[in-house]
Amino acid sequence: MRRLFACLLILAAMPVAAIPVGTPLEFANPAQEEQYQTLIRELRCTVCQNQSLVDSNAGLARDLRRNIYQMTRAGQDREQITEFMVSRYGDFVLYRPPLQPNTYLLWFGPFLFLLVGVLVLVAVIGRQRRAHDRGLSAEERARLAELTRQRP
Amino acid sequence: MRLVVSFFVFGLLVLLLWAGLGLNPRELPSPLVGRPTPVFELPELLDGEGRFQHQALRGQASLFNVWASWCVSCRAEHGLLMELARAGVPIYGLNYKDTRTEAIAYLRRGGNPYRAIGFDAAGQVGIDWGVYGTPETFVIGPDGVIRYKHVGPLSRRVLTETILPLLQSLDGAAS
Amino acid sequence: MNAELGQVALALALSLALVQAVLPIVGAARGNPAWMRIAPYAAVGQFFMVALAFACLVAAFVSSDFSVRYVASHSNLALPTHYKVTAVWGGHEGSLLLWVLMLSGWGVAVSLGSRSLPLTMTARVLGVMGLVSLGFLAFMIFTSNPFDRLLPAPLDGRDLNPLLQDPGMIFHPPLLYMGYVGFSVTFAFAIAALLGGRLDAAWARWSRPWAAVAWAFLTFGIGLGSWWAYYELGWGGWWFWDPVENASFMPWLTGTALLHSLAVSEKRGSFKSWTVMLAILTFALTLLGAFLVRSGVITSVHAFATDPERGVFLLAFLALSTGLSLALYAWRAPKVGMGGSFAPFSRESLLLSNNVLLVVAMLAVMLGTLYPLAMDALGLGKISVGPPYFERVFAPIMMPLLFLIGLGSQTRWKQDDPMTLLWKLRWLLLASLVIGGLWPFAVGHWSPLTSGSLMIAAWIGLTVLRDIVTRLQGNAGHRGLAARLGSLKPSYLGMQMAHTGIAVFLVAVAMVMSYEEERDVRLVPGESVEVSGYDFRFQGTSRVQGPNYSAERGVVEVSRDGRVFTTLYPEKRHHPGQEMPMTNAALDRGLFRDLYVSLGDPLGGGAWVVRVYYKPYMTWMWSGCLLMVFGGLLAAADRRYRLASTRRVAPAVGTTSTSPAGGR
Numbered sequence: 001m002r003r004l005f006a007c008l009l010i011l012a013a014m015p016v017a018a019i020p021v022g023t024p025l026e027f028a029n030p031a032q033e034e035q036y037q038t039l040i041r042e043l044r045c046t047v048c049q050n051q052s053l054v055d056s057n058a059g060l061a062r063d064l065r066r067n068i069y070q071m072t073r074a075g076q077d078r079e080q081i082t083e084f085m086v087s088r089y090g091d092f093v094l095y096r097p098p099l100q101p102n103t104y105l106l107w108f109g110p111f112l113f114l115l116v117g118v119l120v121l122v123a124v125i126g127r128q129r130r131a132h133d134r135g136l137s138a139e140e141r142a143r144l145a146e147l148t149r150q151r152p
Numbered sequence: 153m154r155l156v157v158s159f160f161v162f163g164l165l166v167l168l169l170w171a172g173l174g175l176n177p178r179e180l181p182s183p184l185v186g187r188p189t190p191v192f193e194l195p196e197l198l199d200g201e202g203r204f205q206h207q208a209l210r211g212q213a214s215l216f217n218v219w220a221s222w223c224v225s226c227r228a229e230h231g232l233l234m235e236l237a238r239a240g241v242p243i244y245g246l247n248y249k250d251t252r253t254e255a256i257a258y259l260r261r262g263g264n265p266y267r268a269i270g271f272d273a274a275g276q277v278g279i280d281w282g283v284y285g286t287p288e289t290f291v292i293g294p295d296g297v298i299r300y301k302h303v304g305p306l307s308r309r310v311l312t313e314t315i316l317p318l319l320q321s322l323d324g325a326a327s
Numbered sequence: 328m329n330a331e332l333g334q335v336a337l338a339l340a341l342s343l344a345l346v347q348a349v350l351p352i353v354g355a356a357r358g359n360p361a362w363m364r365i366a367p368y369a370a371v372g373q374f375f376m377v378a379l380a381f382a383c384l385v386a387a388f389v390s391s392d393f394s395v396r397y398v399a400s401h402s403n404l405a406l407p408t409h410y411k412v413t414a415v416w417g418g419h420e421g422s423l424l425l426w427v428l429m430l431s432g433w434g435v436a437v438s439l440g441s442r443s444l445p446l447t448m449t450a451r452v453l454g455v456m457g458l459v460s461l462g463f464l465a466f467m468i469f470t471s472n473p474f475d476r477l478l479p480a481p482l483d484g485r486d487l488n489p490l491l492q493d494p495g496m497i498f499h500p501p502l503l504y505m506g507y508v509g510f511s512v513t514f515a516f517a518i519a520a521l522l523g524g525r526l527d528a529a530w531a532r533w534s535r536p537w538a539a540v541a542w543a544f545l546t547f548g549i550g551l552g553s554w555w556a557y558y559e560l561g562w563g564g565w566w567f568w569d570p571v572e573n574a575s576f577m578p579w580l581t582g583t584a585l586l587h588s589l590a591v592s593e594k595r596g597s598f599k600s601w602t603v604m605l606a607i608l609t610f611a612l613t614l615l616g617a618f619l620v621r622s623g624v625i626t627s628v629h630a631f632a633t634d635p636e637r638g639v640f641l642l643a644f645l646a647l648s649t650g651l652s653l654a655l656y657a658w659r660a661p662k663v664g665m666g667g668s669f670a671p672f673s674r675e676s677l678l679l680s681n682n683v684l685l686v687v688a689m690l691a692v693m694l695g696t697l698y699p700l701a702m703d704a705l706g707l708g709k710i711s712v713g714p715p716y717f718e719r720v721f722a723p724i725m726m727p728l729l730f731l732i733g734l735g736s737q738t739r740w741k742q743d744d745p746m747t748l749l750w751k752l753r754w755l756l757l758a759s760l761v762i763g764g765l766w767p768f769a770v771g772h773w774s775p776l777t778s779g780s781l782m783i784a785a786w787i788g789l790t791v792l793r794d795i796v797t798r799l800q801g802n803a804g805h806r807g808l809a810a811r812l813g814s815l816k817p818s819y820l821g822m823q824m825a826h827t828g829i830a831v832f833l834v835a836v837a838m839v840m841s842y843e844e845e846r847d848v849r850l851v852p853g854e855s856v857e858v859s860g861y862d863f864r865f866q867g868t869s870r871v872q873g874p875n876y877s878a879e880r881g882v883v884e885v886s887r888d889g890r891v892f893t894t895l896y897p898e899k900r901h902h903p904g905q906e907m908p909m910t911n912a913a914l915d916r917g918l919f920r921d922l923y924v925s926l927g928d929p930l931g932g933g934a935w936v937v938r939v940y941y942k943p944y945m946t947w948m949w950s951g952c953l954l955m956v957f958g959g960l961l962a963a964a965d966r967r968y969r970l971a972s973t974r975r976v977a978p979a980v981g982t983t984s985t986s987p988a989g990g991r
Contacts, residue, residue, distance in 0.1 A: 044713065050625075052713070060284060063276075067279060086183065088279060092180050094711060095715055097710045097711065109694045110691035110694060111723075118683070128671070129671050162650065170639075171704035172624035172704060177700075
């Protein structure tokens, strides 16, 4: 395992002098530029710990950025480029997980929590309302009187 | 009742974390398994004139090994690869993001277990194979379909328990 | 020598923690005052022993004693002395020692601050803290000993991760740990209250300042980490939804809920069982955070080098402490009454909504963080959950919560009339809509999300202002504005300050998410690039030598309308022994925008890839965090908390000072 790490680190740190990286990025239109900028933020670098392609200095991330740039320039759309990445590295590269049966819980979970939360809230408040409507106990009345008296 | 539920949820969470301890978060299953090898054509590393193409991987079950001279853990598995080659297992290589001189010097030192080696200086074919860390080893069926992928240096255990039986069954099915 | 001394000190600390954990709790159960009185002495003794161990480790670092394995792997001779000291917490073992130091420090603080509390309460609180200490000390001694020897000693050590060689990193972990560990104090109070069956307003009042201080530190720690990532990582991001960041964010969310729930418990005697649950939950989440960072179950930029044995220990600790707490809760909590009733629209119900939304937000973060792990464990494949997911699910939960901030402090306890309140606030609502609707035009294009966020920010700001003004008018007894301001309670001012901080922070988030601009260009010396009206002229690079690195330093002149107003020096640093170069960005910070330049890769012939960012309102983000921090500290400093503890507090009814908008 440790060996694998060492190797991955070296791969991450490999000099990429042989490859023309960082050629000025020019796009045919703003839509292409936006697509490129979005994609390199939403795709994960597979070599790195947990970084998107844009954040990573790793050699592979640079190569992939270049690939995405070229595909974008060639007029490929987001789905095509995403498919290119997924067919090679799997769903793992997507920081925005696709909506599919095994991610239903992921995507709808928070809203399920919210729904449950609201139901609990309504139940608790409803119970309180009934308690409240029953009127105040003598002790509570005394407390209330104290409260109002103390107000300036 | 509510308490039973919360204990149950908490227990599940602990179980999940415990299961997580046994997993390797860095190992990625390859979507290429079960699919034909990517189409490629590369210059042969040793023979500057020759070409190495995906068709070469058909006909019999073989190993496809991604390596580089700068890769430290590739050295760790090199001995095993030599052993396999001597035993007659067909191994093909992909020399990934390397320079020709260094790669050749590397093979001079350690021996050459490969029947043919694609020279992928730009790493583009590596990307098509979904390579993310060298060494990687693929098991290819006689029909040119990828059957298995191992990331990291090969070990004797992986070989005897998984890879060699797989190669045998693939060849057996074909004949 | 030092290392052995440290070792012995740790062992003594462990035994003192054992004493602190067992005798006072048993003493409290049996009514044995002598045993109970041991607690503060054990706490102080434990602190001194841990401090001694910590000092030994610092000494080992400063004297570069590479025969200590931990020193050898996190420091070297060339490292500047101040970084040698901070390298103490640059790795797993040392940061754990820092954690324990803070934990025992909080123990001392509690024993000093609780002298006026009933003896049984103090004994139980310190006892529980002793148990927590015991767990962490055992974890350190048995799985992660910072004093392990490495023999023969190497001539020089490896380096401290260059990312950590930065002032922001000196203070980030200590502050974060202060926050994490601070929540074990509120946890201890909650458990002590459960043990004693005494869940009353007094208990809530005693817990509140501790919760506020812990919350302030946690906020500071998270904010500082974000600030550090922003300028140090070189790509201009400030929050990545990385599992480790999430690990610190989850207890922050429940800690915030706890802070509000404690207020209700103290003022109105309601929600007491719920408050206890939140205290337990927050503590459990800090343990979960430690587990996620230190066990290796997740991949993160921040995770420590890991080994599974540590994971097993931490998980057992987490399961045991949380399981026992839940069992105790199940046994004792239902006996506690519901407390004062309230109407469907009242400050209580709004604070309850706040709690529900915060917990839902925490659950959403937890789901996103642990989902990939669950998929993997069930063999369903590997996926990643990143910023696009969290941004999508988090905003809909947070928006109503943020809106409630403005409403909450305007609503009365017990019962209020929503229509009357809305009518009273109609101008503020209208003003917020106008401000939020128009503000985006001052910066760039208009979008509904930006505009909506700014509306809510304006709403929070205006309601806070209105509330303070109404209160000042109400305090007619005082002459002069200063005297009137002085008459406001610190806890009240702290709350409003923190709420203002949220508003300011929200403005920054809305602005930077919508209007940041980035250019990634190839520049040869003399060339320039224009971003958002600013002209960045690249003047080439030169080689500079740092104390333990060499760097390429770029020179970038920034001008606007043809006038040069600053020069930025971004660097690309190479630390010997580290493969990856470090990107050190250069910033020009301003009230309404940051200009941010970092060097990419050299392209030969003097040309470089240069990344230029225009980041609007970033200063507001940090100011917002600081306001929250000061708000929390101010609230904790309220003299009321200290004075009140000397006399028995009447349950449920506090002072009326924080009831809304004075007497009407």
